[in-house]
Amino acid sequence: MSLQNSLYKVVRSEDAGYTVRFDASHPIFAGHFPEHPVVPGACLVQVAEELTALTIGRPVRFTAIKNLKFRQPVTPDTEVTVTIQHQLSTINYQLSTINSTCASFTATYMCLDTDVQ
Numbered sequence: 701m702s703l704q705n706s707l708y709k710v711v712r713s714e715d716a717g718y719t720v721r722f723d724a725s726h727p728i729f730a731g732h733f734p735e736h737p738v739v740p741g742a743c744l745v746q747v748a749e750e751l752t753a754l755t756i757g758r759p760v761r762f763t764a765i766k767n768l769k770f771r772q773p774v775t776p777d778t779e780v781t782v783t784i785q786h787q788l789s790t791i792n793y794q795l796s797t798i799n800s801t802c803a804s805f806t807a808t809y810m811c812l813d814t815d816v817q
Contacts, residue, residue, distance in 0.1 A: 724776030
């Protein structure tokens with residue numbers, strides 16, 4: 701299931717990636733965490749996967765993730781820039797706000813023949 705246009709929206713497309721904004725009213729924040737909501741790390745990885753598909757124009761699935769580091773929590777209504785750097789068979793990702801890096805990792809992916817939900 702795609703998170704785009706429900707949990708987040710792309711607000712800007714740039715040469716090296718995208719800027720997204722998370723929707724504070726999304727139900728995921730009721731349980732993660734009600735008093736101090738943060739975007740779940742798994743959702744940040746899925747956002748990167750979905751933006752990779754948007755970049756190449758085909759549905760993809762990550763086949764491996766290496767060196768995943770969550771450095772700062774991402775709160776709702778935060779704009780996050782997702783930088784995508786292709787290097788041979790891998791892609792380096794950096795998710796950052798205006799002030800700091802939130803997460804970074806390297807992934808490999810495979811293109812899917814059909815759109816898998």
